[in-house]
Amino acid sequence: MNSYIIEQCPPLYIDRLVRRSSIRFSPIDMVSVIFLAWILNSVDAFNDFPSLISANASMAVVIEKSFFDNKADYRDVVRNIYNFIANITREEIHMADIDIHVFRDTKIDNFRDYTVLLSVATCHQTWSLHNIARKDEIVHLAITEQDCPRLPDSEGVSVPLISPGKELSQIFFDIRMADALLWNNVNILHDDTFDRDVVDRVIKAISISLPNKRFNLVSRSLFAFTHGDSKRKRRYYIKEILQNFHVDRLGKCFVVIVTIDAATDIMEAAKMLNMVQPDSQWLYIITETVIGNSTNITTFIDLLSEGSNVAFIYNATDSNTYCNNNLMCHIQELIVALATALKLSLMTEIELYNDVSDEEFEIVRLNKRERHREILKHIKIKLVQDTFVTGGTCGRCLFWRFASAITWGNFFARGKNNAYLIDSGSWFPTLGVNLTDVIFPHIAHGFRGINLPIATYHNPPWQIISLTNSGEKKYSGLVFDVVKYLGKKMNFTYSVLSSESNRTIKFTRNKTKIDMVLTSTTREMPPAIIDMVIGKRVLLAVCAYTVNNCGKNKINFTIPIFMQTYSFLTAKPGQLSRALLFTAPFAKETWACLAASIIIMGPTLYLIHKYSPCSTKISGLNSSWQCIWYVYGALLQQGNMYLPHFDSARWLIAIWWLVVMVLVATYSGSLVAFLTFPNMDTAILTLDALLANKNRLTWGFPNNSYLEEYLKNAEEEKYHILLKQAIIHNATQEMEIIEKVKAGKHALIDWKSTLRFLMRSDMLTTGGCYFSLSTDEFMDEPIAMIIAQDSPYINIINAELHRMHESGLMNKWVTEQIPTKDKCSDIFANQGVNERKVNVADMQGIFFVLFMGVTGSIFLLCCEFYWHKRQVAKRRKLIQPFLS
Numbered sequence: 001m002n003s004y005i006i007e008q009c010p011p012l013y014i015d016r017l018v019r020r021s022s023i024r025f026s027p028i029d030m031v032s033v034i035f036l037a038w039i040l041n042s043v044d045a046f047n048d049f050p051s052l053i054s055a056n057a058s059m060a061v062v063i064e065k066s067f068f069d070n071k072a073d074y075r076d077v078v079r080n081i082y083n084f085i086a087n088i089t090r091e092e093i094h095m096a097d098i099d100i101h102v103f104r105d106t107k108i109d110n111f112r113d114y115t116v117l118l119s120v121a122t123c124h125q126t127w128s129l130h131n132i133a134r135k136d137e138i139v140h141l142a143i144t145e146q147d148c149p150r151l152p153d154s155e156g157v158s159v160p161l162i163s164p165g166k167e168l169s170q171i172f173f174d175i176r177m178a179d180a181l182l183w184n185n186v187n188i189l190h191d192d193t194f195d196r197d198v199v200d201r202v203i204k205a206i207s208i209s210l211p212n213k214r215f216n217l218v219s220r221s222l223f224a225f226t227h228g229d230s231k232r233k234r235r236y237y238i239k240e241i242l243q244n245f246h247v248d249r250l251g252k253c254f255v256v257i258v259t260i261d262a263a264t265d266i267m268e269a270a271k272m273l274n275m276v277q278p279d280s281q282w283l284y285i286i287t288e289t290v291i292g293n294s295t296n297i298t299t300f301i302d303l304l305s306e307g308s309n310v311a312f313i314y315n316a317t318d319s320n321t322y323c324n325n326n327l328m329c330h331i332q333e334l335i336v337a338l339a340t341a342l343k344l345s346l347m348t349e350i351e352l353y354n355d356v357s358d359e360e361f362e363i364v365r366l367n368k369r370e371r372h373r374e375i376l377k378h379i380k381i382k383l384v385q386d387t388f389v390t391g392g393t394c395g396r397c398l399f400w401r402f403a404s405a406i407t408w409g410n411f412f413a414r415g416k417n418n419a420y421l422i423d424s425g426s427w428f429p430t431l432g433v434n435l436t437d438v439i440f441p442h443i444a445h446g447f448r449g450i451n452l453p454i455a456t457y458h459n460p461p462w463q464i465i466s467l468t469n470s471g472e473k474k475y476s477g478l479v480f481d482v483v484k485y486l487g488k489k490m491n492f493t494y495s496v497l498s499s500e501s502n503r504t505i506k507f508t509r510n511k512t513k514i515d516m517v518l519t520s521t522t523r524e525m526p527p528a529i530i531d532m533v534i535g536k537r538v539l540l541a542v543c544a545y546t547v548n549n550c551g552k553n554k555i556n557f558t559i560p561i562f563m564q565t566y567s568f569l570t571a572k573p574g575q576l577s578r579a580l581l582f583t584a585p586f587a588k589e590t591w592a593c594l595a596a597s598i599i600i601m602g603p604t605l606y607l608i609h610k611y612s613p614c615s616t617k618i619s620g621l622n623s624s625w626q627c628i629w630y631v632y633g634a635l636l637q638q639g640n641m642y643l644p645h646f647d648s649a650r651w652l653i654a655i656w657w658l659v660v661m662v663l664v665a666t667y668s669g670s671l672v673a674f675l676t677f678p679n680m681d682t683a684i685l686t687l688d689a690l691l692a693n694k695n696r697l698t699w700g701f702p703n704n705s706y707l708e709e710y711l712k713n714a715e716e717e718k719y720h721i722l723l724k725q726a727i728i729h730n731a732t733q734e735m736e737i738i739e740k741v742k743a744g745k746h747a748l749i750d751w752k753s754t755l756r757f758l759m760r761s762d763m764l765t766t767g768g769c770y771f772s773l774s775t776d777e778f779m780d781e782p783i784a785m786i787i788a789q790d791s792p793y794i795n796i797i798n799a800e801l802h803r804m805h806e807s808g809l810m811n812k813w814v815t816e817q818i819p820t821k822d823k824c825s826d827i828f829a830n831q832g833v834n835e836r837k838v839n840v841a842d843m844q845g846i847f848f849v850l851f852m853g854v855t856g857s858i859f860l861l862c863c864e865f866y867w868h869k870r871q872v873a874k875r876r877k878l879i880q881p882f883l884s
């Protein structure tokens, strides 16, 4: 093994080996040599491909017979290829060599023992060879026929042999292999000067599925227009085709294959028919060469409109250069690149070998896959160098360039429409497409991170302008949440042009109420902002604005970003008076029954007692009146000590006691409950309840409210009553109205969110909860941003907003900024649960009764005295017969 290595090694390595073995030669050395041999063997087991140092690189050459038109060519190539390659390698790499094995047959199972595969085969055969080569991780260099999808960049290099004038289809194959156009549908427009064959092949290149790629083309349609003899005629034909075009059905992706003058006509027509929009894509293929005096691609700039997506692929072949496009030239090009790559790879390996010990080298050296990648990288670099720097022998035959129009946002950024073109790539037969940017930069990157002006004004919670500690303006609020996200999605930053509004002044003066929104505030927009939008000085006005009909012909609304529902606010229902709490456990009827039963029970008892046989006089039961007191006393569990002697009366009293027990237990149980849970008045929570209470309270809503219009047009009768009796509030009356609502005399109708805000801020200032919000919601008010009428971006902005709605982001922002749960209702619910102490107010009723009782008895006492006196006087007046 050692000797085998020495034979291969460059002098440096041998030197080192010799030095190593000559310094010390001992049995230990022998052991280590054996050990090294063992290591090399065992390491080979998992890195089973020899290093470039220890073995020559090996190349499999596969040449397919059917690739050649005639047999003579084929035999010629096969006979000469070995020497041809050997000669090139000898010239290029001096240190090592390439072992070449030429296969005449294409039926090969594996390339496990090779470093490189060079194939000259038809497209189909190339790809089946490639599948084997990929499995064995070897470098695949392929020369194939034209209209063949190229091997992926990371797996090999393929060169289609293209004859000039027929490269168009290959360009499309290459674009698709590079994943540069991922269209679902495509409309191909071409003029009839093109060869049927050219167009057919382009269509095939666009619409067949590619190896190892997802195929996502759904529809394609083809339109040919007559070139026409004159410019006027041509324009007429073009317009006719575009006018009848069904964008909805056929999609908005266009490939236009034309000559340079027809391209101009189509661009004009498409612009006129409004077919060039931010969501459409126009790819112009300009076939005639534009080098030299012929037309200059920059002339198209004037035809580009704001917000369009236009790209050009144009023929930049310099027809004056010498062009050699034959097979041998390409083979030579590839072999030279391969030889260079192998040399570089070998040099790196030697360097590594010198730096580390043998054992380490075996572990760290590249394995087959890494070597594959490294060699391929060097080959690519060499080919690119050849093409760009030295002009490449075979590659210069054809040269196409890609240009993309940068049109989005230029208007705002510079004040006038000046689009420009950027170079986005190139195409060479050897290298395929090389894109330095995407073909449609705006489709992929939106506004490409430019800074756009937007307009806003202070209107919390929609738009909040605040000052940071460092004195800079900070923008936040709901609409800014939306715009920040929009900016992220559409890739723009913004600078804000703000307008002073009345509200701003009001709120800065009265700082403590900065968060307090008193009434819905999206019905008006400062005229300055509308002017900015109309004058197209801003992309859009980032302001919440109720969708309405003002400025109908100058501005457009985006789709609604938020919906506001209306609701009304009334005073929180108070507790019912607790003065008569002790009567509360029984209903009036119960009390009446109770009183009646006492009054009936008294005489009944008396009668039963009296007519029972052998009735005896018992004190306390001697009259009806006394019996009533007796029954009453029993009710209060103050029983008389005397019981009737007979069972009939006793039975009656026993039953009465039973009744008393049930009554008392029920009463005291309920009384505890009534003391603990306060009894509330019923709240007015629905529209019907509000209307039913129209004699007790008034209602109203802010002036110029959207509600007014809605109610006017409503069909239901109750809305008409609501409107008829409503009081329109002035903006200046806010505080007054709130006090009125608190006092329970008025109901304020406004957005639910505004009312919640109002409740919250009132709670923060007063610490109490004095309002209740209705559960009825009766109208949706759409709120949107505004944008200039002819702005091209309205549709894509709407689409983004729609996505935000669907993903639930809008709801998230709304719940963050606007409280959805009013704390008042929490407090309200918790109140009953808290422990309650029975206070004087709860007991006032019974004290009052006591007072009345005392007063009553004093009165009766007076009456009795009076009556007694009169009796005495009467008796004195009577002349009493003297009885002796």
Ligand SMILES: *[C@@H]1O[C@H](CO)[C@@H](O)[C@H](O)[C@H]1NC(C)=O
Binding pocket: 054, 055, 056, 096, 097, 098, 099
């Ligand atoms: C490598 O190539 C050289 C030159 O062709 C040859 O002399 C040598 O035997 C080859 N080595 C191996 C290991 O095949």
Ligand SMILES: *[C@@H]1O[C@H](CO)[C@@H](O)[C@H](O)[C@H]1NC(C)=O
Binding pocket: 164, 165, 166, 167, 168, 287, 288, 289, 315, 316, 317, 318, 319
């Ligand atoms: C591109 O230009 C070259 C040189 O003028 C010409 O030979 C070739 O046919 C053109 N390609 C196409 C597709 O027309």
Ligand SMILES: *[C@@H]1O[C@H](CO)[C@@H](O)[C@H](O)[C@H]1NC(C)=O
Binding pocket: 292, 293, 294
């Ligand atoms: C370019 O234009 C010049 C005169 O303007 C003319 O002499 C020359 O032939 C033109 N070259 C080509 C390739 O058209």
Ligand SMILES: *[C@@H]1O[C@H](CO)[C@@H](O)[C@H](O)[C@H]1NC(C)=O
Binding pocket: 296, 297, 298, 299
């Ligand atoms: C194309 O025309 C513009 C002016 O319209 C000029 O600045 C530019 O250099 C021209 N480009 C070529 C390649 O001739």
Ligand SMILES: *[C@@H]1O[C@H](CO)[C@@H](O)[C@H](O)[C@H]1NC(C)=O
Binding pocket: 384, 426, 431, 434, 435, 436
């Ligand atoms: C692509 O083109 C640029 C110049 O336009 C060049 O610097 C780069 O090396 C090329 N890359 C490839 C992979 O061809």
Ligand SMILES: *[C@@H]1O[C@H](CO)[C@@H](O)[C@H](O)[C@H]1NC(C)=O
Binding pocket: 444, 445, 446, 447, 448, 449, 488, 491
């Ligand atoms: C925004 O545009 C810049 C410039 O084109 C680009 O580099 C960046 O990737 C884009 N960002 C997104 C998210 O598309």
Ligand SMILES: *[C@@H]1O[C@H](CO)[C@@H](O)[C@H](O)[C@H]1NC(C)=O
Binding pocket: 552, 553, 555, 556, 557, 789, 794, 795
């Ligand atoms: C813009 O407004 C006009 C007139 O109000 C209307 O016809 C047009 O459809 C609107 N455009 C969009 C995209 O909503």
Ligand SMILES: *[C@@H]1O[C@H](CO)[C@@H](O)[C@H](O)[C@H]1NC(C)=O
Binding pocket: 728, 729, 730
């Ligand atoms: C509202 O204000 C205007 C003037 O500002 C006044 O004329 C009108 O009477 C006010 N309305 C009410 C209901 O107070």
Ligand SMILES: *[C@@H]1O[C@H](CO)[C@@H](O)[C@H](O)[C@H]1NC(C)=O
Binding pocket: 703, 704, 728, 729, 730
């Ligand atoms: C409502 O506002 C309008 C102006 O928009 C004004 O003319 C009218 O007087 C206002 N009504 C009340 C009741 O304030």
